[in-house]
Amino acid sequence: MSDLRVASGGGPVIPKFGQGTACLRHNHWFCPSWVHEHWGDTLQPALIQHIKLTIVVVGVGFVIAFLLALIGFRYRRLHPVLGAGSDVLYTLPSLALFAILVSITGLEVITIAIPLVLYTLFVLYRNIVEGLRSVPAEVLESARGMGLTRRQTFTQVELPLATPAIMAGVRIATVSTISIATIGAFFINYGLGSPIFNAIEEPDIFRTELVAAGGLAILLALAADGLLALLQRSLTPWSRLR
Amino acid sequence: MVTSLFINALQFIPDNISLLLQKALETAELAFTALGIAIVIALPIGLWLGHKHRGLTLALGVSSFGRALPTIALIGVFIAWLGVGFWNVTAALVVLGIPPVLTNSYAAVDGVDRDVVEAARGMGLTERQIVTGVELPLGLPLLIAGIRNAAVFVVATATIAGIAGVEHGGLGQIMANSVTYGQDGVLAAAFVVAAMALLTNFALGLAQHAASRRMAPRA
Numbered sequence: 129m130s131d132l133r134v135a136s137g138g139g140p141v142i143p144k145f146g147q148g149t150a151c152l153r154h155n156h157w158f159c160p161s162w163v164h165e166h167w168g169d170t171l172q173p174a175l176i177q178h179i180k181l182t183i184v185v186v187g188v189g190f191v192i193a194f195l196l197a198l199i200g201f202r203y204r205r206l207h208p209v210l211g212a213g214s215d216v217l218y219t220l221p222s223l224a225l226f227a228i229l230v231s232i233t234g235l236e237v238i239t240i241a242i243p244l245v246l247y248t249l250f251v252l253y254r255n256i257v258e259g260l261r262s263v264p265a266e267v268l269e270s271a272r273g274m275g276l277t278r279r280q281t282f283t284q285v286e287l288p289l290a291t292p293a294i295m296a297g298v299r300i301a302t303v304s305t306i307s308i309a310t311i312g313a314f315f316i317n318y319g320l321g322s323p324i325f326n327a328i329e330e331p332d333i334f335r336t337e338l339v340a341a342g343g344l345a346i347l348l349a350l351a352a353d354g355l356l357a358l359l360q361r362s363l364t365p366w367s368r369l370r
Numbered sequence: 371m372v373t374s375l376f377i378n379a380l381q382f383i384p385d386n387i388s389l390l391l392q393k394a395l396e397t398a399e400l401a402f403t404a405l406g407i408a409i410v411i412a413l414p415i416g417l418w419l420g421h422k423h424r425g426l427t428l429a430l431g432v433s434s435f436g437r438a439l440p441t442i443a444l445i446g447v448f449i450a451w452l453g454v455g456f457w458n459v460t461a462a463l464v465v466l467g468i469p470p471v472l473t474n475s476y477a478a479v480d481g482v483d484r485d486v487v488e489a490a491r492g493m494g495l496t497e498r499q500i501v502t503g504v505e506l507p508l509g510l511p512l513l514i515a516g517i518r519n520a521a522v523f524v525v526a527t528a529t530i531a532g533i534a535g536v537e538h539g540g541l542g543q544i545m546a547n548s549v550t551y552g553q554d555g556v557l558a559a560a561f562v563v564a565a566m567a568l569l570t571n572f573a574l575g576l577a578q579h580a581a582s583r584r585m586a587p588r589a
Contacts, residue, residue: 215571216568219522219567219568219571220564220567220568221525221526221529221563221564221567222526223526223529223530223533223542223545223560223563224526224529224559224560224561224563224564224567225560225564227545227556227557227559227560228557228560228561228564231372231375231376231379231553231557232372300437303434303437303438304437306438306440307437307438307439307440307441310440310441310442310443311440311441311442311530314442314533314546320440321440321442324440324442324443324446325442327446328442328446328449328534332450333446333449333450335450338443338446338447338450339447341443342440342443342444342446342447345438345440345443346438346439346440349437349438350438353434353438
C-alpha cells in the first residue's frame, strides 16, 4: 500500500460550486444554510467521534500518568528519568508520530490515539508529581501525629491537597488533545479534523466547512475546559472558602 | 514487514539526502522566521506586563486560547484569506508562536523577587534599567523556556503547513505526497522532522541551562 491517505468515502459531502446557494457559490466564510444542511451527516458525527476520542485518550493517559507519578513520587531517583522521558515524547511533532505509527498499527483510530496518550503523559505526570510534592512537611507531620498510616495520609491528605494541580494538568491535557487530534485526520478520517482537511483539500478551500469544523473544535476545547473547571471546584470545596 | 519498512525509510535518507536537506531547510526557514517575529511581538509585551504585574488574565487567557486553537484550521483560514504563500503561512505560525513566549516572559518578570526590584529602585535605577538590568537577567531561564516551547511547537507546525499545499512547504510536502515519495519517503521525512524538533529542544535546553547557571547565586 503506497498511498497512506484514506479515501473520504462516506465522508463530508462537498458541494458542487455552481449548484449551491449564492453564499456557497461565492465561498463566503460562513453559510448557515450549509451548516444546517450538513450538521447531521458531517459535523455532528465528527464532533461525537472527537469527544469519544478525547475521553478515551485523557482517561487512559491519566491512568498511566498516575501510576508513573506514584513511582516517580515514591522513588525519587526515578523522577528525573521519567521526567526526561516524557519531555522527549512531548517534543516529537504529532504529524511525525502519526506517520511513523501508521506503518506499525495501520490506518486505525488507535494510530491517532497512541501519540495523543503519549502527549498527555507529559503534562499529567509533571502536574501529579508536583501536586503531591507541594504538600507542606508540617501537614504530613501532623497527619502522622494524628496516627494516620502511610496509606491514609496519601488518600486523605496528600491526594486531596494535590487535586488542584492534578486538575490543572487534566485541563491542559484535555484542551491540547482536542486541538492535536485534528491533525490525526490527515492520516485517518476521524473526528473534527476530517471536515477541516476536506475543506482545505478543495481547490479554493471550502471556507464554510473550514470555519464550522475549526470553530467546533475551539468551542469543544473551551467547553471541556469550563466543565473541568467546575469539576475541580466541586472536588475541592475547601478552596472556595478562601 | 514493519522492520523492512523502517529499514527502507532509513535507506531513503542517505539516498535522498539533498532533497531532505532542502526540504528541512525550507521548514526551518518558515519556522524560524515565524519564531523571530513572534518573539519581537510577544517579548516586549510580556516583559512590560510582567514588570507592571498587570494583565495576568490576558497572559493566561492568551496561552490557554493558543492551546485550544486547532493549528491546521488556523493555517487553512490564513490561506483561504490571504492565499497560499510563504508569508501567509508565516503569519499563521506567528499567531501560534506568540502565546508561549508571551506567557513565559510575563511569568519570568512577574516572578522576580520584589525585594530585589525594590532594592534596585532604591539604588536609583530607572524603570527601564530595572527591566533590562535586573528583571530580564533574573528571569532569563524561564524566558528561554518559553522560547524553547514556542520553537519546538512552531517547527512541528511548520511541517503541517506543508500538507496544506504551500509551495516550498518543506518536509510536510514529502509527508503529504506518498504517491511520489512512497511510504519510505513519508517515514523518512517524519524521522527528519522528529530529529529537527529534538535538536531545537536540545539546543535551547542548553541555553536555558547556561542562563540558570549564570543566574544561580554563588556560594
